[in-house]
Amino acid sequence: MRGEGVYLWDASGKRYLDFSGSAAVNFIGHGVPEIAAAMAAQAQQLEFAHSSQFVTPVAEEYAQELLDFAGENFQDGCVYFTCGGSESIETALKLARQYQVEIGQPKRYQIISRGQSYHGSTLGALSVSGNKRRREMYLPMVREFEHVTFPYCYRCAYDCTDSCRNCGQEYAADLERAIEEANGEAAAFIFEPVSGATLGAVVPPPGYLQSVAETCRRHGVLLIADEVMTGMGRTGRNFAVEHWDVAPDIVVTAKGLSSGYAPLGAVIATKKVTDAIANGSGAFLHGFTYNSHPISLAAGRAVLKHLQREKLVQAADSSQEGSTASRLTQALQSLNTLDTVGEVRGIGLLWGVEFVADKIAKKPFPPEMNFASRVGQAAAARGLLVYPMQGCVDGISGDHLLLAPPAVITTEQIDWAVEQLSAAIEEAGKP
Numbered sequence: 001m002r003g004e005g006v007y008l009w010d011a012s013g014k015r016y017l018d019f020s021g022s023a024a025v026n027f028i029g030h031g032v033p034e035i036a037a038a039m040a041a042q043a044q045q046l047e048f049a050h051s052s053q054f055v056t057p058v059a060e061e062y063a064q065e066l067l068d069f070a071g072e073n074f075q076d077g078c079v080y081f082t083c084g085g086s087e088s089i090e091t092a093l094k095l096a097r098q099y100q101v102e103i104g105q106p107k108r109y110q111i112i113s114r115g116q117s118y119h120g121s122t123l124g125a126l127s128v129s130g131n132k133r134r135r136e137m138y139l140p141m142v143r144e145f146e147h148v149t150f151p152y153c154y155r156c157a158y159d160c161t162d163s164c165r166n167c168g169q170e171y172a173a174d175l176e177r178a179i180e181e182a183n184g185e186a187a188a189f190i191f192e193p194v195s196g197a198t199l200g201a202v203v204p205p206p207g208y209l210q211s212v213a214e215t216c217r218r219h220g221v222l223l224i225a226d227e228v229m230t231g232m233g234r235t236g237r238n239f240a241v242e243h244w245d246v247a248p249d250i251v252v253t254a255k256g257l258s259s260g261y262a263p264l265g266a267v268i269a270t271k272k273v274t275d276a277i278a279n280g281s282g283a284f285l286h287g288f289t290y291n292s293h294p295i296s297l298a299a300g301r302a303v304l305k306h307l308q309r310e311k312l313v314q315a316a317d318s319s320q321e322g323s324t325a326s327r328l329t330q331a332l333q334s335l336n337t338l339d340t341v342g343e344v345r346g347i348g349l350l351w352g353v354e355f356v357a358d359k360i361a362k363k364p365f366p367p368e369m370n371f372a373s374r375v376g377q378a379a380a381a382r383g384l385l386v387y388p389m390q391g392c393v394d395g396i397s398g399d400h401l402l403l404a405p406p407a408v409i410t411t412e413q414i415d416w417a418v419e420q421l422s423a424a425i426e427e428a429g430k431p
């Protein structure tokens with residue numbers, strides 16, 4: 001098997017266009033030689049040293065570059081490197097708890113999250129995730145905190161007709177209610193700025209995230225943005241929260257961070273959070289053996305350099321005329337004419353296509369029909385890779401696809417991919 005640009009070839013030599021960046025991982029394209037070279041050079045210099053004994057130059061330099069990339073809000077903050085999204089989420093949850101203890105708030109331990117969310121597969125991450133299918137079996141093993149409602153405009157609980165412009169505030173108010181009911185025990189609120197796999201690229205209405213951020217500040221609750229999927233340029237901003245001018249206390253990122261070239265995740269914390277620990281007990285009580293693994297960091301650092309040099313964040317900006325993302329936005333609109341497509345939604349290079357059995361009533365397909373998987377299989381047979389999911393309506397029913405191509409995709413490749421996807425959707429609808 002091999003990869004180059006937007007293509008993957010399987011063991012038999014069949015070529016696939018990677019229209020979902022695997023699982024929204026690959027942002028810079030497959031097979032970029034300079035990333036492999038940077039990893040090899042690091043391996044020759046130093047393959048590994050434990051972070052309790054040494055801070056490596058690659059960790060120090062890359063952390064500073066990431067803080068700069070994350071912007072002013074993270075100036076003089078710290079970066080904690082892990083091997084992926086779930087490890088980073090665990091880290092962020094514990095960091096939030098330790099912060100509260102360090103500032104004299106030991107009662108605060110609850111992490112409030114949103115229903116229909118996904119934050120990872122480890123038990124801590126599952127406890128704050130709302131994805132029914134991925135968590136139900138493990139529920140007896142996890143500590144449960146409140147999951148609040150969230151704006152999913154296509155299926156708005158308030159039946160609004162203004163894309164949740166007004167009722168976004170009702171959803172934000174639900175967080176305030178949950179914090180108040182937690183009775184001084186809420187430590188943090190975690191959210192995906194744009195919903196990832198569980199809902200398929202649902203973009204929040206204007207004002208909602210700003211209100212959420214303001215509510216957290218007012219109540220002394222840390223704001224954790226899970227940008228595992230949306231970070232590192234995927235939505236056309238370095239981090240998706242920038243679309244709404246929200247300044248989280250902690251940002252978690254992975255996937256696009258290394259674009260898949262090595263297992264890598266990062267927790268980026270503001271000075272406020274890290275100072276509390278530095279000026280308190282002095283050490284974060286947490287760690288994995290492979291924190292700050294030099295070869296993964298060399299990969300991530302080379303990816304960051306590459307995406308900045310090639311202006312890939314700009315390519316992913318769907319609001320910029322002529323950008324790759326604006327061409328993708330335009331091309332995807334043609335799917336709206338299909339009888340089984342309920343909504344095409346998204347931002348930048350992160351898009352969702354929701355399927356319905358009845359377009360007017362927005363009625364989903366019966367879950368046992370596995371409609372999204374059928375589309376995924378029909379697309380793969382045509383040489384197109386997409387990311388099918390189920391459960392967007394209520395955690396069980398509702399079929400959708402996630403699309404997240406590498407930012408190097410060309411106009412011709414976009415047109416070909418959408419054509420194949422359209423045909424695959426029609427095929428899946430046939431008995």
Ligand SMILES: Cc1ncc(COP(=O)(O)O)c(C=O)c1O
Binds near residue numbers: 227
């Ligand atoms: C928003 C979000 N958070 C966390 C995770 C977990 O990341 P990982 O699979 O790297 O552990 C994912 C994975 O899909 C994700 O989309």
